[in-house]
Amino acid sequence: xxxxxxxxxxxxxxxxxxxxxxxxxxxxxxxxxxxxxxxxxxxxxxxxxxxxxxxxxxxxxxxxxxxxxxxxxxxxxxxxxxxxxxxxxxxxxxxxxxxxxxxxxxxxxxxxxxxxxxxxxxxxxxxxxxxxxxxxxxxxxxxxxxxxxxxxxxxxxxxxxxxxxxxxxxxxxxxxxxxxxxxxxxxxxxxxxxxxxxxxxxxxxxxxxxxxxxxxxxxxxxxxxxxxxxxxxxxxxxxxxxxxxxxxxxxxxxxxxxxxxxxxxxxxx
Amino acid sequence: xxxxxxxxxxxxxxxxxxxxxxxxxxxxxxxxxxxxxxxxxxxxxxxxxxxxxxxxxxxxxxxxxxxxxxxxxxxxxxxxxxxxxxxxxxxxxxxxxxxxxxxxxxxxxxxxxxxxxxxxxxxxxxxxxxxxxxxxxxxxxxxxxxxxxxxxxxxxxxxxxxxxxxxxxxxxxxxxxxxxxxxxxxxxxxxxxxxxxxxxxxxxxxxxxxxxxxxxxxxxxxxxxxxxxxxxxxxxxxxxxxxxxxxxxxxxxxxxxxxxxxxxxxxxxxxxxxxxxxxxxxxxxxxxxxxxxxxxxxxxxxxxxxxxxxxxxxxxxxxxxxxxxxxxxxxxxxxxxxxxxxxx
Amino acid sequence: xxxxxxxxxxxxxxxxxxxxxxxxxxxxxxxxxxxxxxxxxxxxxxxxxxxxxxxxxxxxxxxxxxxxxxxxxxxxxxxxxxxxxxxxxxxxxxxxxxxxxxxxxxxxxxxxxxxxxxxxxxxxxxxxxxxxxxxxxxxxxxxxxxxxxxxxxxxxxxxxxxxxxxxxxxxxxxxxxxxxxxxxxxxxxxxxxxxxxxxxxxxxxxxxxxxxxxxxxxxxxxxxxxxxxxxxxxxxxxxxxxxxxxxxxxxxxxxxxxxxxxxxxxxxxxxxxxxxxxxxxxxxxxxxxxxxxxxxxxxxxxxxxxx
Numbered sequence: 034x035x036x037x038x039x040x041x042x043x044x045x046x047x048x049x050x051x052x053x054x055x056x057x058x059x060x061x062x063x064x065x066x067x068x069x070x071x072x073x074x075x076x077x078x079x080x081x082x083x084x085x086x087x088x089x090x091x092x093x094x095x096x097x098x099x100x101x102x103x104x105x106x107x108x109x110x111x112x113x114x115x116x117x118x119x120x121x122x123x124x125x126x127x128x129x130x131x132x133x134x135x136x137x138x139x140x141x142x143x144x145x146x147x148x149x150x151x152x153x154x155x156x157x158x159x160x161x162x163x164x165x166x167x168x169x170x171x172x173x174x175x176x177x178x179x180x181x182x183x184x185x186x187x188x189x190x191x192x193x194x195x196x197x198x199x200x201x202x203x204x205x206x207x208x209x210x211x212x213x214x215x216x217x218x219x220x221x222x223x224x225x226x227x228x229x230x231x232x233x234x235x236x237x238x239x240x241x242x243x244x245x246x247x248x249x250x251x252x253x254x255x256x257x258x259x260x261x262x263x264x265x266x267x268x269x270x271x272x273x274x275x276x277x278x279x280x281x282x283x284x285x286x287x288x289x290x291x292x293x294x295x296x297x298x299x300x301x302x
Numbered sequence: 303x304x305x306x307x308x309x310x311x312x313x314x315x316x317x318x319x320x321x322x323x324x325x326x327x328x329x330x331x332x333x334x335x336x337x338x339x340x341x342x343x344x345x346x347x348x349x350x351x352x353x354x355x356x357x358x359x360x361x362x363x364x365x366x367x368x369x370x371x372x373x374x375x376x377x378x379x380x381x382x383x384x385x386x387x388x389x390x391x392x393x394x395x396x397x398x399x400x401x402x403x404x405x406x407x408x409x410x411x412x413x414x415x416x417x418x419x420x421x422x423x424x425x426x427x428x429x430x431x432x433x434x435x436x437x438x439x440x441x442x443x444x445x446x447x448x449x450x451x452x453x454x455x456x457x458x459x460x461x462x463x464x465x466x467x468x469x470x471x472x473x474x475x476x477x478x479x480x481x482x483x484x485x486x487x488x489x490x491x492x493x494x495x496x497x498x499x500x501x502x503x504x505x506x507x508x509x510x511x512x513x514x515x516x517x518x519x520x521x522x523x524x525x526x527x528x529x530x531x532x533x534x535x536x537x538x539x540x541x542x543x544x545x546x547x548x549x550x551x552x553x554x555x556x557x558x559x560x561x562x563x564x565x566x567x568x569x570x571x572x573x574x575x576x577x578x579x580x581x582x583x584x585x586x587x588x589x590x591x592x593x594x595x596x597x598x599x600x601x602x603x604x605x606x607x608x609x610x611x612x613x614x615x616x617x618x619x620x621x622x623x624x625x626x627x628x629x630x631x632x633x634x635x636x637x638x639x640x641x642x643x644x645x646x
Numbered sequence: 647x648x649x650x651x652x653x654x655x656x657x658x659x660x661x662x663x664x665x666x667x668x669x670x671x672x673x674x675x676x677x678x679x680x681x682x683x684x685x686x687x688x689x690x691x692x693x694x695x696x697x698x699x700x701x702x703x704x705x706x707x708x709x710x711x712x713x714x715x716x717x718x719x720x721x722x723x724x725x726x727x728x729x730x731x732x733x734x735x736x737x738x739x740x741x742x743x744x745x746x747x748x749x750x751x752x753x754x755x756x757x758x759x760x761x762x763x764x765x766x767x768x769x770x771x772x773x774x775x776x777x778x779x780x781x782x783x784x785x786x787x788x789x790x791x792x793x794x795x796x797x798x799x800x801x802x803x804x805x806x807x808x809x810x811x812x813x814x815x816x817x818x819x820x821x822x823x824x825x826x827x828x829x830x831x832x833x834x835x836x837x838x839x840x841x842x843x844x845x846x847x848x849x850x851x852x853x854x855x856x857x858x859x860x861x862x863x864x865x866x867x868x869x870x871x872x873x874x875x876x877x878x879x880x881x882x883x884x885x886x887x888x889x890x891x892x893x894x895x896x897x898x899x900x901x902x903x904x905x906x907x908x909x910x911x912x913x914x915x916x917x918x919x920x921x922x923x924x925x926x927x928x929x930x931x932x933x934x935x936x937x938x939x940x941x942x943x944x945x946x947x948x949x950x951x952x953x
Contacts, residue, residue, distance in 0.1 A: 089510050115512035129503035131567075132496070135644045136631055140500045141511045145493055150521045153492035154485075160634045163493060167635035171642055183642040206511050336743055417934055421683065421742050425882075426933050432875055433926045440919030555750050562747070604761040611754030615731060618740065618748040 040103065042067040042210055042242050043088075043119075048097035050083055050266075057083040059266035060097070065210065070236055070243040072253040072274070075263030081246045082124055084263070085212050089121040090114040101210065116143070118209030122216065124246075126199040128187035134198055135183045138170035139163075141205035170205060176231065177201040193220035197228070204235070210242045217252060225249065229256045254278065308590060310468035314540050316580040317475035318533045321482045322553075323560040323576045324569060325529035328486050330558070331566035331628075332495065333522045334502030335415060339427030340557055342434050343527040345549035346407060347400040347534020349438060352445045352544040354399060355392055355454050362388065370446025375453025379542075382455030393457035393539055400531040408527025412520040431551055439546040450545025454538050475536050482529055486569055489525065491632040498522060499567075499631065552607070556583070559614050564624050571626030582609065653785030655904040661793055663900025664800035665862070667893050668855035669873065670880035671804065672724070672848025674892040678824035679844040681742065682732045683886070684724075685749040687852055688870025688877065689756035694720040694853025695869055696760065699774040699860035709776050709795075713857040720853020724845045727752055733841075753871065760867040770867065774860040796858050803851060804893050811889065820844060824887065876903075879925045882932055885939030894940050899925050 041064035048061040058080045065071050073081050086092040088099060090111040099106040106114055129137050139145075145166060146152065147159030156163075174180050177197045182190060190198060200216050216232070217225035233256050235241055247253040254260070254274035262270040262283050270276075270283050277283055322344060329335040337343075356369035359378045367374040382389035414426045438444055445451040457474075461467040489495050500508040501515045508515050538544050556579065564575025584590065586606040591598065598605070617624070630636075636645050673687045698716035701707040707715070731748055740748070764770050779791040811817040820840045823830040831837055859865060859873075876899060883895030903921045910916035910924075932939055 091506065091510065111506070111509040112512050112514050115510050120512075121510050123507075127504045127507035129500045129507065131503055131628060132499055133630060133644065135635065135639065135642065136496055136499075139493070139633075139635055140496055140508065140513070142493075143512060148493040148497055150489065150494050150525070153489045153494040156488075156492060156634075159493075163634045164638040166493075167638040170635070171639040174642070180642055183639070184644045202511070414934055418937070421746055422933050422937060424743065424746060425683075426930055429875060429926050429929050429933075433923055433930075436920070436922055436926070440917055552754070555747075555754065558747065600762050601765050604758045604765060608755055608758035608762065611751045611756075611758065614751030615748055615755065618744050618751065619731065619735060619738075622740065622744060 041065060042102055043244070044098070044100040046098040048084070048087060048099060049095050050087055050092060051095050056266050058087060058094070061266070061268055063261055063268060063271060065242060065244055067242055068236070068240055069259065070233070070245070070257045072257035072260040073244060073246045073263065074248070074250065074253065074260060075269070079263040080266040081263055082214060085121055085214060085246070088212060089119065115206065118207070119212070120203045120206045120208035120210075121212035122199050122203050122214055124214040124218070126195040128195055128199060128202075130188040131186060133184055133186050134174060134179055134190075135167070135170055137187055137198060137202055138173060138205050139166055141202045142166040142169070143207045173201045173205050193224070196220060200228070208241060210244065212244050214246045215248065216245065217247065217249065225252055232256070304465070306465040306468065308593065310465075310472045312580065312584045313472035314468075314475050314536075315584060316576065317472070317479035318536050318540070319557065319560065319580050320479040320573060320576045321529050321533040321536070322557045323564070323572050324482050324486045325526040325533075326557050326561050327566065327569060327572045328489065329522055329526040331561055331568075331572070332490060332502060333498040333519060335412070335519060335523065336420065336424035337427055337523070337526060338424040338551070338554055339411065339431040340530055340554040341549050341551055342427070342431035343404050343408060343530035344534040344537070344553065345434065345438075346404050346527070347531030348538040348544045348549070349445055349534075350400040350403055350531065351396040351535045351538040352451045352454055354396055356445070356451055358392060370442075370449065370451045372452070378453040379455050379459065382459035386460035389455050389459050390457045396535045396539070397532055400535045401528040404531025405524040405528040408523040408525075409520040411527075412516070412523035415519050416516055428551060428554070431549070431554070435546050435549055445544055448546070450543060452543040454542045454544065456539055456542060471540060475540070478532065478536065482532075483569060483573070490569065493633060496631045496633070555614070556610060559610060559617070562617055562622070562624055563613070565626035565628065566624060567628035568624075568626040571624055574625055582606065650785035652905060652908060653787035655908040656901070657784065657787040657789060657793065659901035659904035660897070661796055661862070661900070662904060663897035664796045665855050665858060666877050666880045666899050667800045667804060667896030668858070669852050669877040670884070670892050670896050671807065671889055672851045673878060673881040674884050674886060674889055675844050676724070676848045677881070678887045679820060680728065680732060680736070680841055681827070682745050682749060684727070685746065685874065686727055686753035686756055687848070688874030689753050689760065690720040690724050690849050690852035690870065691856035691859065691873060691877070692757070692760055692865070692867060692870035693723050694856030695860040695865045696764070696769070697853065698857030699772055699865060700769065702774045702776055703772065709861065712774065713854055716857030717850040717853040720851070720856065721846045721849035723756070724849025724852070725842060728841065728845045753874075757867055757871055764867050771864055773864045776861045778861065792858070792862055799854070799858070804889075807847070807889060816840070816843070875929070876922060876925050879929045882929050883939045885937065888939065891940040898928070902928065
C-alpha cells in the first residue's frame with residue numbers, strides 16, 4: 034500500500050469466530066476505505082450476519098483483529114463501537130416495538146445531552162437539544178417516506194416499513210460506517226431500487242461508508258464499488274461487481290452452477 | 303363512630319404503597335427490570351430508621367440502655383414528646399440516609415442484570431430479599447433480631463391525641479407520595495424515560511445505537527430503591543416498630559399486582575391500581591369489619607390473601623395489560639414536529 | 647471435631663436431602679416439560695402433607711395408604727393448576743415472567759385456601775400421628791424408621807423415574823419434548839398427554855414428600871411456601887432442567903444446611919440460624935454464574951441436559 038492511498042476506515046485481519054464445533058467466520062481479512070460502498074454476499078450460513086455481529090461487538094471474536102479508524106474494536110462493548118461511528122442494522126428489524134416511529138428515531142440521537150437522569154429532573158436547558166433531535170428525526174422519516182408512520186407504534190408497521198424505519202434510525206445515529214443487513218428485504222422491487230438510490234445519495238452528500246448485505250445481486254451490483262463474497266466463513270472473492278459476476282468460483286459457491294440469476298445488462302461496467 | 307383511625311391508616315398505607323408501586327413501575331413497568339426483591343429495599347428504609355433512631359436518641363438523651371429493649375423504646379417516645387425538633391430532625395435524617403443507602407444498594411444489585419435477564423434476575427432478587435430477612439432476623443445486635451425494635455417515635459409525637467397526630471402524619475405521607483408521582487412522571491416523560499423503554503423493548507438494539515444500557519438499569523434501580531427505602535422509613539415511623547416479619551416477599555407480589563392491575567408503564571393507572579388494592583387491603587381487616595358490626599364465618603385475613611391471589615391470576619389470564627394502556631413519551635419533541643401528527 | 651459429633655447432622659442432612667429430592671424432582675420435571683417455574687409447587691407439598699396427616703389422624707389409615715392419598719392430592723392439584731392456568735396462558739403466548747407471576751398467584755391462592763380450610767377444621771398446626779421408631783445409633787446419631795422409609799423412597803422413586811425416562815417409549819418421548827418443544831409439537835409426539843403425565847408425576851412426588859414431612863414434623867398451611875425456596879434451590883442446582891442433577895442438588899442442600907452449618911459453626915462461629923443462607927447463597931451464585939447448575943457434570947461437553 035503506497036502512502037498516497039487512503040487509510041482504510043475498517044481493517045479486518047484474520048477474524049475468526051467459532052460456535053461449538055462450527056467455524057462461522059474463518060480467518061477473514063479485508064478492508065473498507067472511507068467513503069466506499071462495499072457489498073457483502075454469500076450463501077446462507079456463509080458467516081455474513083456473524084461478521085456483522087463481530088464488527089458491532091455483539092459477539093466476541095475467537096481470534097483476529099478489527100480496526101476502525103485506526104482503533105482496535107476487539108473487546109469493546111457494542112455501545113462504545115456505535116459511539117465511534119459504526120452503526121448496524123439487523124436482518125430482522127429490531128425496533129422498540131411499544132414506541133412510535135418518532136420515539137424510535139429519537140432514541141438513536143447521538144450524544145443527546147438531555148438523555149441523562151439529571152436532565153430528566155431539570156429539563157429546561159436541554160429542551161432545545163430535544164427539539165433539534167426531533168427536527169432531525171422528522172427529516173429522516175420524511176426522507177424514507179415514513180412521515181405518515183411517525184405516530185404509529187413500531188409493532189403496527191408493515192414488514193417493509195419496519196425495515197425502512199430501522200435504516201432511518203441507524204442513520205439518525207450519525208454513522209461513519211453503516212452496516213445494513215438486507216435493507217430492501219420485504220419491500221416491493223420498485224421501492225427497493227429507490228432505497229438503494231437513496232443510500233447512494235446519502236453517501237455522496239454525507240460521505241457515509243457502507244457495508245451492505247443483499248441477496249438481490251442485480252440491485253446490489255448497480256450501486257456498490259466493490260463486492261466481498263463469503264463462503265463457509267472465508268473470503269472467496271473481493272473485487273468490483275463486474276469482476277465478481279464473472280468469477281467462476283463465486284458462481285459455483287453461490288449457485289452450484291455457472292449461471293447468475295436474472296440480471297439487467299449494463300449493471301456492471 | 304370515630305372514623306379517624308380508619309382514614310389515617312387508609313391514607314398512610316395508600317401513600318406508602320403508592321411510592322412502592324411507582325418505584326416498581328419505573329423498574330419493571332418501564333425498564334423491564336423485574337425487581338422481585340422490592341421488599342428488601344423497602345426493609346432497608348425501615349431498618350435504617352430503626353438502627354439510626356434507636357442509637358442516636360439514646361446517645362443524645364444520655365441513656366445507656368439496650369437499644370432494642372422495652373425501656374429504651376419508652377425512653378425514646380418520651381424524648382420525642384418533649385423535644386419535637388429532635389424527633390422531626392431525626393425523621394428527616396432517616397429519609398435522606400435511607401434514600402442514599404437504598405440508591406447505593408439498588409445500583410449495586412442492578413449488577414446481576416449484567417449477566418442474567420428476566421426470570422433469573424427476578425429469582426436472584428427474590429432470594430436476596432430472603433437472605434437479608436434471615437440475616438437481620440438472626441442478628442440481634444442490629445434491630446433486635448427476632449423480636450424487632452420498637453420506639454421509633456412518630457415525628458409528630460408532640461401533637462397530643464392519636465387522631466390529629468395520625469392525620470398530620472397521613473398528610474405528610476400523602477405529600478411525599480405526590481412528590482414521588484411527580485418525580486416518576488418527570489423521569490418517564492423525558493429522553494431518559496424514552497431510553498428506559500428502549501432498554502425494555504430491545505436492549506441489544508439500544509446498545510448498538512450507542513446506549514449504555516447497564517448504566518440506565520443501574521440508575522433506574524438506584525431511583526427505584528431510594529423510593530422504596532423512603533417508603534420503608536414512612537412505614538417504620540408510622541408503626542413505630544420494625545420487625546423482620548413485615549418484610550415478607552408477599553408484599554413484593556402485592557405491589558407487583560398494583561402495577562399490573564393499573565397497567566404496567568402507566569403511572570396514573572398504577573395510582574388507580576394502588577387505590578383499589580389498598581382498599582381491598584384495608585377494608586378487609588378484622589378491625590374494619592368489627593367497626594361495621596360484621597361477623598364473618600371465616601378468617602378474613604386468609605380470605606383477603608386468597609382474593610389477592612385470584613385477582614393476580616385472573617389479571618394475567620384475561621387482562622395482562624391492566625386498566626390503562628401505556629401511552630407515549632411526552633417531551634418537547636412532540637410539539638416541535640406536531641405536523642407529523644405525533645402530538646397526541 | 648470427632649466424627650461422632652458430626653453424625654447427627656450427617657443423618658439429618660441425608661433425611662432432609664431425601665425429602666428435598668422428593669419435593670424438588672417434580673419442579674424440575676414440570677419446568678423441563680412445560681417451561682413454567684411453578685411457585686405453587688410448595689403448595690403441592692402442603693396439600694400432600696395435609697392429605698396424609700388427616701387421613702392418618704381422622705380416618706385412622708396406616709402410613710402407606712395415607713402417603714398414597716397425599717401423593718394423589720398433590721398430583722390432582724398439579725394437573726388442575728396446569729390445565730386451569732398455565733396451559734391457557736401458554737396458548738396466549740404469555741412471557742416466561744408472566745408465567746412466573748401467575749404461578750406466584752396460584753401459590754398464594756392455594757396456600758390461603760388451605761389456611762381457610764385448616765382454620766375451619768382446627769388443623770393450623772398438626773402432625774400425622776404415626777410412631778417413629780428408634781432403630782439404633784450410628785455415632786451420636788439416632789437412626790429412625792423414618793430414615794429407613796424416606797431415603798429408600800427418594801432413591802427408589804428417582805431410580806424409577808430414571809428408568810422411565812430412559813427405557814420406556816413414553817419417557818423417551820417426554821425427554822424429546824423437554825429438549826425441543828417445537829420439534830415435539832411438529833412430530834407425532836402426544837404433547838398434551840405427556841405434559842399431563844409430567845404434572846401428575848411432579849404433583850405425586852411433591853405430595854409424597856409432604857406426607858413424609860407430616861410424619862417428620864408439625865405441619866402448617868405455609869409449610870410449602872416456607873420450604874419452596876429451599877426445594878427450588880435443589881432444582882436450580884439441577885439447572886432447573888436436569889433430574890439427576892436435581893437429585894444431587896437435593897442432597898447438596900440437605901447436607902449443606904446440616905453438615906455444612908455444623909462445620910461452619912464449629913470452625914468459624916457461624917450462627918446456626920444462618921443454615922438457610924448457605925442454600926440461598928448457592929442459589930444466587932448458581933443463577934449468576936452457572937445457570938445450567940450441576941447439570942454439566944452429567945453431560946461433559948454439552949451445554950445443557952434436559953431431564
